[in-house]
Amino acid sequence: MPITTAYKTEIQRVSILDEHGNFDEKLGKDLIPDADLVRLYEAMVTCRVLDEIAFKLQRSGRMGTYPQNMGQEAPSLGASYVLNKDDWIVTCYRENCGLFWRGVPMESILLHWMGDERGNAMPREHFATPIAVPIGTQMLHATGLAWASKYRGEKRISCTFFGDGASSEGDFHEACNFAANLEIPVVFVCQNNFWAISSPGKVNCSAPTLAQRALAYGMPTIQVDGNDLFAVVKVMRDAAAWTREHGKPHFVEAVTYRLGDHTTADDARRYRDQAEVELWKTRDPITRIYDYMKSRKLWDDSKEATTRERAAVNANAAVATAEGIAEPHRQDYFNAMYAELPADLATQLATHNTHSLGQTEEAAHVATEALAKAHASHH
Amino acid sequence: MPITTAYKTEIQRVSILDEHGNFDEKLGKDLIPDADLVRLYEAMVTCRVLDEIAFKLQRSGRMGTYPQNMGQEAPSLGASYVLNKDDWIVTCYRENCGLFWRGVPMESILLHWMGDERGNAMPREHFATPIAVPIGTQMLHATGLAWASKYRGEKRISCTFFGDGASSEGDFHEACNFAANLEIPVVFVCQNNFWAISSPGKVNCSAPTLAQRALAYGMPTIQVDGNDLFAVVKVMRDAAAWTREHGKPHFVEAVTYRLGDHTTADDARRYRDQAEVELWKTRDPITRIYDYMKSRKLWDDSKEATTRERAAVNANAAVATAEGIAEPHRQDYFNAMYAELPADLATQLATHNTHSLGQTEEAAHVATEALAKAHASHH
């Protein structure tokens, strides 16, 4: 048999509630209880409202660069909804909706983009890692976090999110390969929104699907309509269950679209067709659930109005909290460097100087005091 | 259609002359003219003999660490045989046989492992890049080299070699992804020898095949019995032709085995079963061709003896050349740093000092002269 088959595979795509309102009863029935659906809907609306407010904050100089999540609310939300509360969720920056569902305060995310590290000081009980600025690097941390669970014999898994662009980075490959070969339970979720800033999808992946990235590792993989919350919930529930049971990784490609600019520093009109945006607006994950709930008589205009109002109140409260925080202090960034502030750094802090002549006796004394205090606070 | 098929594929494996002597006439006929086969056989034997000599050189302190190629002669040789002489060949360190076929002198490879950069000063007409010490990095250079051909409208392609271990590195992923998405003609050849030093294959790739790494990029891919020179020639010829025609990359997994230690610094008995080695000895690419040629009456004991003798003569001549080279000079490693030696470096060279007090007037004068000379030689 000179020519034989060495490998054969097939990747599925799941859709339950499509953009035309078609709902697959077989897969969709009992998937999300109505009461939950209403809460999930509200979560998406709140996230969208925050995006709009954040945009304005940036434009009026009250916040730095901000990446809107608009249009991509469903993948992280669906994941967050089905994961255990103590499964690690390791994100990039378009997973606000899932993080908020998990319990991460909105003001944390705002503070991050306001140039304040306190936004990243997430309480550990959220089992969420900080926003990852260097693209494609956080998936390795997800793999390490899940490895720790395995090491300890816990059932906790990791779920990590990243973009189509991120899947080009070497670290993505290494994260998948470690998880597959060392048998570490991670769900890798690629939010394929077809753009990496101005680079169209095929610059980063010219294969027919992003889901097939996983075939390289012999990893189970599936594609899902990422704007279909039902399909996301089903796929993520199955993937998480499989991962937890087998102690091995699973890949999910969530096909979605960012309706806004890459960040507030970007102008997407420079590189993409408005027609494409308009098309994707018809596939909006929020209106899809809205229409569905209406058709099921779960929803009406007054509920909608209440929801929108509550969303605005919550989002504005978060902004107020974020803006109301005290100014950060110089010592914050010095003291945060190590568990104990090194003596030399203590002097730099005390004198706010890096040149020795300015480090007078008095300053050195202050430095010594600061150091002693730092030590004391750790013992 | 809630569950649809997003992607479907199948990978083939090619074998023509197997370890039991079965020869597939349909694929194998006219593949390699008899006269060429004899030459190819001799090339493999020579490479094997050099390995044995190099081993002894290392053991007697006449050479540093050396990685034997034993057992893996066929993949690079088959590639080198079918590629155009001006296609780039971008290797790691187990492709001696292919490099020698290309025309790279044996003493170059020896010099490299004797700790002498002159071994890497390959004449450009070989279109071969130097041995890559950092694992997994050279595939990106292959992609860049082929990109240059595309940029210039030439038909030259790149063929790059790397191990199963190397396929774990992020750079491997980036090289494949660049080639696929930017449409660059590279043949990626993975020599899967089931070991990366002491790590068994599945630590680096737990998927059923290494060939499926390529599916991540939508890249055509195939598996070949890498100890079957006929199959390698067929697969490489097809892959190179496809790549040249389409201006896009192709992947080849050559399944093979290293019969020796990882390098002379390694002792493979620490981590692998002798039984496994014995099994693979029965699959040796050299004996396979030997048996085939005998069965076809192309070969006899006297031809074998002549070949072995010639191989030994050639290999020993290479050793003599490598060992006969003049001692390298200090200025070699200074002058090689930049097209023009920076003044400060010229002083370091002239004084063989990095401390200023030792840089006397006289030394500084010498430095200035050296610098002037270096300048002159470049204008």
Added chain:
Amino acid sequence: MATLNLVQAINLALIQEMEKDDRVLLMGEDIGLNGGVFRVTEGLQARFGKERVVDTPLAESGIIGTAIGLAMAGLRPIPEIQFEGFLGPAYDQICSHAARMRSRTRGAFTVPLTIRVPVGGGIHAPELHSDSPEAIYAHTPGLKVVMPSSPYDAKGLLISAIRDPDPVIYFEPKRIYRAFREEVPEDEYTLPIGKARTVSEGNELTIVSWGASVVQCMQAIENSGRDIELIDLRTIYPFDIDAVEASVSKTGRCVVVHEAPLTCGFGAEISARIMERCFLHLEAPVQRVAGFDTTMPYYKLELDYLPDAARVGRAIEDCLAY
């Protein structure tokens, strides 16, 4: 002669070199239709086509690694790394290959590569968008490291870098990308890599600096009212220690200013060299005004971190009073 800012000067240099030499090509993330996130490559894809201004996958090691291959084949690639904080993934290809290929092969292969990288703080950007890693690359033999501080220098140094037969990291101080304009000749010109520029002459004290800090130093000098010589290093490797020596031998006092963390920043090398060369002329120890040995804080506190005219001013006073 046009009046250009730094972005425009670089853009012009790229246009002229691309017109002159078809071995020159640009590659990087978002540099094509989008013109780069700082618009430095604006209009170039329209002008030169998609073959010469190439949007690459999002992978810095891939960008540099393939650029090395392009350069080994004789082209003159100019990869852009979007921010200095993303040089990290490319570190290995830069230091293990670009820097070593010529010496490894005794000149059989060379890597005439110019890596363009926006550098430094002060623009209210997110994390990893405000660092100053020049010392890392200055410590890596085989590389050249350039950092202009004005539009005029930017153009001349970039053209030199592109024509240089060895790999150059060309850092663009993003804080002054659009801070000011100056006259920049239309014609092509080069500035030597390895030669400093004396920004202002003086006899009391020497300031050595580079990149965006030069502007802070000019301010500090003006504020001080003292007779200070300001040397803009322009290139970090090779560096013009002769110019520094000549100046410090005259003034006897020196302050070095840079944004990177103090410890093992390039200021340490300048200080050590001055000690070695000007020991008997020194009237005070060399003072270093630098970033602190902390991570660059998020932007609410970045101005607290960056050396500014006030901190430079205090160093000048302390040094003069010594």
Added chain:
Amino acid sequence: MATLNLVQAINLALIQEMEKDDRVLLMGEDIGLNGGVFRVTEGLQARFGKERVVDTPLAESGIIGTAIGLAMAGLRPIPEIQFEGFLGPAYDQICSHAARMRSRTRGAFTVPLTIRVPVGGGIHAPELHSDSPEAIYAHTPGLKVVMPSSPYDAKGLLISAIRDPDPVIYFEPKRIYRAFREEVPEDEYTLPIGKARTVSEGNELTIVSWGASVVQCMQAIENSGRDIELIDLRTIYPFDIDAVEASVSKTGRCVVVHEAPLTCGFGAEISARIMERCFLHLEAPVQRVAGFDTTMPYYKLELDYLPDAARVGRAIEDCLAY
């Protein structure tokens, strides 16, 4: 008290910390059954099992990136990078994440990680197996950098590194892995990170060094017959500038010795600090004996490159004669 070489001392420290603290695990290429390419982890997989001594895929960024995740989860991973030349692919995870996680999250997440890395030249190894990148990491705030020069120090410093709540790069000078043995206590002990060791006392001149160079310095001192104080820095960051200051204030003369290239090596920092702190005590400029500003040559010439007792001796003479 056993008499151990450096490899054995490290092996012992690993065993003791693994027995004491089950959060400690080892990971890396070939560290399991094979015991590492230098046999430093010999026998540990047999003793502690495959869960605690893990052979990883061949990917350095993956090793450090997953180790960061393990550490964030509260474990104490000890990844091995096979040779310092292969830190390159891990540079980004080390510098962009391990070094920054605590400050980024204001302490919510920390990275108690010890990265073991054989370092330095002199063993006739291939390219990229003989470098000395300590200055690169000393210039990266958030990391600690340790380099022992003896079996006794190796054990004590490694235990400190493992217990340290912050990321430590623990460089092992491979040239002296088996060069000599000394008495190493059976019991566990720690040595403070940030404190130098005075190897020999003297009044005429101070030598500051670290790692394998310390041995060359001892030789040079012996050859010189002069009254020289030798300070082994032991830890590169934080570094014990107080010890250096005290010594140089006494001797007035200093030679710094290291294998890494001169320019922007850690010797530059030591020199700059001495100038800042001991200016009025200095009787000669600080001299640096270092690797040249070239790539470390292949092994035929590596001894020409490495600072040896003879070069240190010349610097001593020059400095004393100043």
